[in-house]
Every structure is written in structure tokens, then in C-alpha cells.
Amino acid sequence: MVETEELAKNKQYKTVKLVGGYVEILDLDKIIGCCHNKIHYGAVTKNIIKTHECLLKKCRYFEKYEDSPYWSRVxxxxxxxxxxxxxxxxxxxxxxxxxxxxxxxxxxxxxxxxxxxxxxxxxxxxxxxxxxxxxxxxxx
Structure with missing residues (x-):
């Protein structure tokens, strides 16, 4: 299994703060946007966008990362x-x-x-x- 430090050094991975307050090392392709709300600022993944219903609510704080492969699949x-x-x-x-x-x-x-x-x-x-x-x- 790859060590966390080695994973973080890889250019495809990044340590990010997620909307729920968690800090994780994620593949850049899994980060599909960012929430700019002061209460829960952070990176957004596919699971977070579904649970928070950002798109359904048309949240004005959500910033979509257009270059993410997720959006092309959508x-x-x-x-x-x-x-x-x-x-x-x-x-x-x-x-x-x-x-x-x-x-x-x-x-x-x-x-x-x-x-x-x-x-x-x-x-x-x-x-x-x-x-x-x-x-x-x-x-x-």
C-alpha cells in the first residue's frame, strides 16, 4: 500500500479541506467544485454534491470546476x-x-x-x- 506522504507528493493527488470539514488526500479528478460559503467552505466531490443537493438548490456559493472529467461525463x-x-x-x-x-x-x-x-x-x-x-x- 502506498504511504500517505508518497500519495500527497504525487501531482495527481492533493490534500484538500472538504465541505464537511474533513481534510483528505484526493485524486484531483474527484474534486469537481468548491463551496465558497463561509460556514462550510471547502472542496466538493460527487458524493458531497449529492448529499448537499447543491445543483438542485442552485446554490450560489457553489463553483463548478469545468475542467473536471466528472462534468464531461455528466x-x-x-x-x-x-x-x-x-x-x-x-x-x-x-x-x-x-x-x-x-x-x-x-x-x-x-x-x-x-x-x-x-x-x-x-x-x-x-x-x-x-x-x-x-x-x-x-x-x-
Missing amino acids: MQSLEAKALQKERKKNIAANEVARKAKILNECEQIKQKAKYFANQNTFSIIITRVIPSPIKMDLNT
Whole structure:
């Protein structure tokens, strides 16, 4: 196990005072911001930001370290969620369009059947045409 002193000498690690008053040696990538509140001034980590709810409260004392890899991961996650939401929206819109197309085709078939029945003096009344529950190729 690496000694604490050796850890602190490493340029990737830093001894910092955290918001809770604790002093720890942390990887610089884990420090994602700083709280400038006089009551609990200190470095902020991912766990601290969640427990203090800094972002939800839109705390004016919180300073976000933009160069921290945490924020780029957060942005990637948000972009992925937005992309997934857009995909779901497109799928739903395509499904609505597909159903409208099927209903339109059924209406056209109904009109043709009515015309055929009237032309041949069949004694039937065609009220509706419904799509078959069996999938069929609509392009033919």
C-alpha cells in the first residue's frame, strides 16, 4: 500500500479541506467544485454534491470546476438521455404515421368496395374495413 506522504507528493493527488470539514488526500479528478460559503467552505466531490443537493438548490456559493472529467461525463450522460428521448419520440411518431396510413388504406378499400357493390347492385351495406391482425406487406 502506498504511504500517505508518497500519495500527497504525487501531482495527481492533493490534500484538500472538504465541505464537511474533513481534510483528505484526493485524486484531483474527484474534486469537481468548491463551496465558497463561509460556514462550510471547502472542496466538493460527487458524493458531497449529492448529499448537499447543491445543483438542485442552485446554490450560489457553489463553483463548478469545468475542467473536471466528472462534468464531461455528466454532459455525455445528459446528451445520451436526450438522444434516447428523441429516438423514442421518433418511434412513436412513426407508429402514429403507420397507423394513419393503414386506416387511410382501409378507407380507400371501403370506398372501392362500396362502389363495386353499387355498380353490381349487390344488396349489401359496407360499413367498415378493418386491417387484418396478421401482418401483411402494405407495399404490394
